[in-house]
Amino acid sequence: MDHWNHIVNTALLGTSRKMPGTQDFQGSLQEPAQLILANQDSDKEEQFLQLTALTYGFHQSGAQPILAEVAPAPECKQEVRQYCSNTAISVLKQVLEIDSIPLLQSWLEYCAFHQLLIPPAMLPTLLDKAWKYKTLRTLTATAGGHRAEWLGLFNNDWNFSKVVETPTDKWQNGATAQRVEALKELRIADPVTALSWLQETWSKEGASVKTELLAAIEPTIQANDQEWLESLTNERSKQVKDGVLRLLKKLPSSTIHQKYWQIAAEAIQPRFLLGPTVALPHIDESIFQSGIDKLSNDKKISDETYILSQIIALVHPSNWETQLDKSPGEVISFFQKHKSLQAFVPSLIQATIWFQYQPWAKELMQQSQSLYIEIIPLLPEYQQQEVCEQFFEQQSEAIVKCAGGFKEEWNLALAKKILTFAATQPYVYNQTYMNNTIHLIPVSIADTLDDIQAPDNWQTGYWSNIKSHLHRLIQVKKQVLSLSSI
Amino acid sequence: MLNLSDEQVLALAPDDSSRKSGKDLANPAKWVSKGVNEQALWGECQGSGSKPYQTQIDINDMAFKCSCPSRKFPCKHGLGLMLLYSRQSNSFTDTAPPAWVSEWLAKRAEKEEKKAVAAANPKAPDPKAQAKRLEARSQKVQDGIAELTQWLKDMVRNGIMDLPEKDQHFFENISRRMIDAQAPGLANMLKELSEISFYQEGWQSPFLEQLARIYLVTKGFENIEQLPEPLRQDLRSLIGFTVSQDELKEQPGISDSWLILGKQTTEEDRLITDRYWLYGQQTKRKALVLQFYMRNQGLPPLTLVPGTCIQAEVAFYPSAAPLRAVIRQHSTISLQPAFTGYSNWEEVMVAQTEISEVLPCYNDQVYTINNITPVFHQSQWWLQDSQMQLMPVKKGFKEIWKLLAISGGQSMPMAVIGKGTSYEPIGIWKQQEYNIL
Numbered sequence: 001m002d003h004w005n006h007i008v009n010t011a012l013l014g015t016s017r018k019m020p021g022t023q024d025f026q027g028s029l030q031e032p033a034q035l036i037l038a039n040q041d042s043d044k045e046e047q048f049l050q051l052t053a054l055t056y057g058f059h060q061s062g063a064q065p066i067l068a069e070v071a072p073a074p075e076c077k078q079e080v081r082q083y084c085s086n087t088a089i090s091v092l093k094q095v096l097e098i099d100s101i102p103l104l105q106s107w108l109e110y111c112a113f114h115q116l117l118i119p120p121a122m123l124p125t126l127l128d129k130a131w132k133y134k135t136l137r138t139l140t141a142t143a144g145g146h147r148a149e150w151l152g153l154f155n156n157d158w159n160f161s162k163v164v165e166t167p168t169d170k171w172q173n174g175a176t177a178q179r180v181e182a183l184k185e186l187r188i189a190d191p192v193t194a195l196s197w198l199q200e201t202w203s204k205e206g207a208s209v210k211t212e213l214l215a216a217i218e219p220t221i222q223a224n225d226q227e228w229l230e231s232l233t234n235e236r237s238k239q240v241k242d243g244v245l246r247l248l249k250k251l252p253s254s255t256i257h258q259k260y261w262q263i264a265a266e267a268i269q270p271r272f273l274l275g276p277t278v279a280l281p282h283i284d285e286s287i288f289q290s291g292i293d294k295l296s297n298d299k300k301i302s303d304e305t306y307i308l309s310q311i312i313a314l315v316h317p318s319n320w321e322t323q324l325d326k327s328p329g330e331v332i333s334f335f336q337k338h339k340s341l342q343a344f345v346p347s348l349i350q351a352t353i354w355f356q357y358q359p360w361a362k363e364l365m366q367q368s369q370s371l372y373i374e375i376i377p378l379l380p381e382y383q384q385q386e387v388c389e390q391f392f393e394q395q396s397e398a399i400v401k402c403a404g405g406f407k408e409e410w411n412l413a414l415a416k417k418i419l420t421f422a423a424t425q426p427y428v429y430n431q432t433y434m435n436n437t438i439h440l441i442p443v444s445i446a447d448t449l450d451d452i453q454a455p456d457n458w459q460t461g462y463w464s465n466i467k468s469h470l471h472r473l474i475q476v477k478k479q480v481l482s483l484s485s486i
Numbered sequence: 487m488l489n490l491s492d493e494q495v496l497a498l499a500p501d502d503s504s505r506k507s508g509k510d511l512a513n514p515a516k517w518v519s520k521g522v523n524e525q526a527l528w529g530e531c532q533g534s535g536s537k538p539y540q541t542q543i544d545i546n547d548m549a550f551k552c553s554c555p556s557r558k559f560p561c562k563h564g565l566g567l568m569l570l571y572s573r574q575s576n577s578f579t580d581t582a583p584p585a586w587v588s589e590w591l592a593k594r595a596e597k598e599e600k601k602a603v604a605a606a607n608p609k610a611p612d613p614k615a616q617a618k619r620l621e622a623r624s625q626k627v628q629d630g631i632a633e634l635t636q637w638l639k640d641m642v643r644n645g646i647m648d649l650p651e652k653d654q655h656f657f658e659n660i661s662r663r664m665i666d667a668q669a670p671g672l673a674n675m676l677k678e679l680s681e682i683s684f685y686q687e688g689w690q691s692p693f694l695e696q697l698a699r700i701y702l703v704t705k706g707f708e709n710i711e712q713l714p715e716p717l718r719q720d721l722r723s724l725i726g727f728t729v730s731q732d733e734l735k736e737q738p739g740i741s742d743s744w745l746i747l748g749k750q751t752t753e754e755d756r757l758i759t760d761r762y763w764l765y766g767q768q769t770k771r772k773a774l775v776l777q778f779y780m781r782n783q784g785l786p787p788l789t790l791v792p793g794t795c796i797q798a799e800v801a802f803y804p805s806a807a808p809l810r811a812v813i814r815q816h817s818t819i820s821l822q823p824a825f826t827g828y829s830n831w832e833e834v835m836v837a838q839t840e841i842s843e844v845l846p847c848y849n850d851q852v853y854t855i856n857n858i859t860p861v862f863h864q865s866q867w868w869l870q871d872s873q874m875q876l877m878p879v880k881k882g883f884k885e886i887w888k889l890l891a892i893s894g895g896q897s898m899p900m901a902v903i904g905k906g907t908s909y910e911p912i913g914i915w916k917q918q919e920y921n922i923l
Contacts, residue, residue: 008690011697014645045639049701052642053846056698061842063907065831065875070863072870076894090573093492097509120894121921124887147894154862154890472513 630667
């Protein structure tokens with residue numbers, strides 16, 4: 001390589017400043033180099049170009065691979081499960097083409113359920129998708145088999161993929177997404193063991209993993225967790241500390257909740273004969289440090305009312321039932337009836353949502369002529385869709401938004417309402433919207449989809465493209481669903 | 487009818503947008519009718535107009551026709567129809583071709599006959615006029631080479647250190663001068679020189695290598711009379727002289743079952759260049775079939791599907807190391823050829839040196855090598871052979887993850903394109919089946 005380096009160095013400086021000498025060429029190159037440099041008929045530049053061509057030819061004729069002791073990576077473990085069928089691969093390709101994540105999730109669920117593997121050539125594309133969309137990670141890891149885990153050794157973005165067999169294995173050896181999933185599963189099946197898992201591992205985890213674990217237990221938070229959570233209030237990371245406080249606020253027996261309730265109970269005196277009074281007692285600074293704002297940002301609402309509203313929104317509704325010795329419906333009526341308490345009705349709704357308190361959710365829906373959209377997710381599945389249908393004309397946009405988060409497929413009537421509304425705003429409810437909600441749209445709508453028209457002429461073309469896309473989505477969805485029946 | 491995979495169909499697409507639109511049209515709802523027989527695949531696709539577009543594919547010669555206004559080839563309807571067939575062949579129940587398909591097939595057959603007759607009775611050119619034209623052009627090229635040599639000398643005299651700061655005109659002007667001198671091959675070599683990334687560390691080496699190649703071609707042409715005939719042909723070709731079709735016809739044809747190892751397509755100023763890499767199963771010959779055509783101006787005469795096999799007679803351009811070839815006649819065959827090729831990199835290097843010995847300015851070659859494993863070493867990917875020898879993977883190789891996923895760390899037979907010490911994998915054999923990357 002020295003020969004070539006001499007050529008490169010000379011070329012950089014130029015032959016007017018430097019010329020390679022015969023001493024720069026050894027071995028087989030020495031003699032021809034001497035001949036070139038001794039030729040009086042050619043100028044320096046010509047000589048240099050000849051030397052360059054000579055050295056180039058010499059090198060490319062003797063090019064050699066590099067012999068290095070590089071141990072190849074360990075081979076990927078042999079898969080024991082079967083790869084998915086050609087039909088499934090063909091459906092997968094269509095899912096990827098149409099770029100719908102819910103359909104991809106359904107396809108992966110099919111693979112995971114039937115213990116089938118993704119073919120290796122498709123893995124990089126799916127691992128990239130799973131890297132981008134966290135919800136796909138565990139499923140991709142399951143259907144990716146050993147090869148996905150093996151690829152994760154070379155690509156850090158894909159190291160969420162580990163082959164784990166049992167929930168304990170998943171918890172102990174899995175990637176974060178897999179551990180979170182194992183924890184969520186165990187919290188439902190065996191909350192005591194799940195808590196012991198957390199306690200054992202806690203000191204070994206980093207802040208971001210701790211935050212993810214806390215978020216994982218939020219939906220199943222219970223009184224048993226309180227003692228452990230109270231012990232974490234001095235965590236070093238602010239992010240973790242905030243996560244702990246958030247969970248404690250959800251536990252009616254926690255210290256912070258007790259403080260909130262004490263203030264709320266003291267502030268609102270029922271006085272059934274004279275009517276209730278509202279007066280905010282002295283508030284400890286620690287309450288404000290827990291996230292309660294001191295100043296109202298609305299001049300129609302006093303600072304006192306504002307502070308109390310925030311606190312009531314964080315008090316479990318059942319406390320009012322005991323305090324006032326009334327049923328949920330009666331408590332709500334009590335607040336609605338008295339002028340001094342009406343300002344706190346929205347806080348009661350917020351508290352119902354915060355504590356996912358279903359008895360109040362039902363009451364709030366029954367007692368009201370209008371829809372509290374945030375309450376819908378607390379209702380039973382069948383009722384959610386009924387309520388959406390009932391109030392659709394009142395709050396179409398909000399309902400469409402809320403229905404996008406449903407877990408169950410929309411019934412045909414609701415789907416028709418939503419798509420008819422979507423046709424009025426095709427630029428908002430576009431192909432991407434359809435891609436993201438196709439898991440909720442029933443395939444049976446395909447027969448009547450063409451009846452749904454955009455109301456304005458200028459939207460017709462755009463809506464028709466969306467419908468055509470939706471037809472294709474429905475067709476692919478049908479194919480994904482039919483895989484399970486093959 | 488061939489069983490083409492999605493990848494093989496999509497490899498025929500002229501661009502990404504056709505690929506995407508073709509995928510959208512692989513939807514049975516879009517097709518009013520569709521059918522297939524041993525000669526053709528056809529369908530009527532409902533577009534935005536009142537009448538559906540009539541799309542037809544001659545599956546033996548892989549020729550497309552569609553009544554849509556698109557000038558792309560194949561159009562999205564052709565791609566969509568093929569994709570749909572590859573996915574749901576059972577839904578193509580019609581086997582009797584409609585009149586518009588039979589008429590087209592008949593016309594194609596008639597055209598082929600006329601071509602064969604024309605080929606049998608060629609018009610003889612005037613040899614005197616031809617020689618005069620050639621002489622005039624050679625003189626122009628010689629003048630151009632003199633100008634280029636002076637440009638090269640000026641550059642090496644002043645040094646190449648400041649080249650990254652030079653503006654585009656520095657290379658463009660001399661490249662244009664070579665076009666004027668009727669040496670388009672040299673113009674292209676200069677363009678490649680200007681395209682070297684001056685922002686990448688070590689740019690000086692590839693720059694000087696290309697400079698050496700240009701110099702070798704110019705000197706070779708100046709001394710062309712002293713060189714053996716095959717090398718003269720290579721030099722003429724590198725300068726930009728086209729090989730006469732008569733001369734090509736005189737070349738002996740090599741009949742073989744050729745595996746289409748890969749296809750590379752590039753486009754510049756609407757000129758599309760297709761590079762098909764072929765490997766002869768019996769002869770073990772490698773061939774490069776080039777095809778040039780302007781975007782939106784007619785159809786390319788040849789469509790080959792990477793990963794499939796054709797039975798063909800191939801004629802090589804005269805060369806010291808023949809590689810470029812034309813396909814005289816071909817038909818697609820159903821064959822899954824097993825791997826044959828070199829055992830390790832050392833053998834490849836020996837083969838490369840043999841080429842370099844007779845043709846110092848050779849271009850990219852295709853090799854098939856056994857037992858190759860991709861390994862990561864010193865922050866880059868390498869291809870390791872059974873003797874633990876390493877060859878770097880070409881920078882910017884996009885399919886490394888697919889290659890890795892298919893291999894699973896096992897060594898596999900592989901087809902690579904490249905020269906010197908940088909190679910790009912284009913396909914691998916897995917369980918005796920060739921997979922394009």
